Amino acid sequence: MASRELDSLDKRILYTLQRDARRTSSSDVAAELDVSASTVRNRIQRLEADGVIRGYHADVDYGATGHQLFTLIVCTAPIPKREELAAAAAEIPGVVEVQEVMTGEANVLVRAIGVNGDDLTRIGEELDELGLRVSDEDLIRNTHRRPYSRFREATDE
Template sequence: MIREIDALDRRILYTLQREARHTSSSDVASALDVSASTVRNRIQRLEADEVIRGYHADVDYEAAGYQLFTLIVCTAPIPEREELAAAAADVAGVVEVQEVMTGEANVLVRAIGVDGDDLSRIGEELDELGLRVTDEDLVRNTHRRPFSGFDDADGSGDGDTGGA
């Protein structure tokens, strides 16, 4: 279901993307000049409509002692892509799977291996599912930022909220 997102929803989403853990409804309400109950109601509706699908910890795997954070690039037959991607998410060590709409490299798997043998096992299990592994790369860092289109009160997409 595609949901209509208004300016207030966009600003709430942007604020939550920036720092959901340390941001209360009152903080968001104060910044957006609305009541805390309005923010709570909007967040509940965004969650119910699955616009907000969850809140996730951003783990530094290397700092946690897992140096083998790997991007495994796979190819799946188009008719089976969604099913294979979902199955790949169940492989032990896999932490994220993305389906890509075009090209040969249409399933991207992020996995944590404790050693080279573990990474080989993950690759073999993906192959057994029917995914063709085309590349494997160790990930050094991931840099994220909130989508700037949500920091846009007027809906123009330019990020200009009219402030000074």
């Protein structure tokens, strides 16, 4: 997908949505950015249509649901098969996110939820069967997210 040039209003809208899209209406964004709500709605629709905004997701605290085994599994894939293997890994039950890394040996990061140690072993074995080499597994305690700061004070240059 080709990249899209963002102006300062687009960036500030993205920053505001990244803070808390669920509780932020276009009217709220408009008031904060001193533009009309229809302008914000049109910009958001264009950002969605252009693939800049890919979706709105729930940020789940898996520990609060009784699923304490939130795990980062570091894998290596052959470069020509990285994208294909990452997509296949995302289909494994228990896997919630897969990232392709462009540099280094550890080029596929898999985030998975296990209900117990046997479940994590199964996920690791399925990754191995796909052709991913698991090099490390780490239990995640907390994840901290924030909006991209350069979108907050964006100005057109």
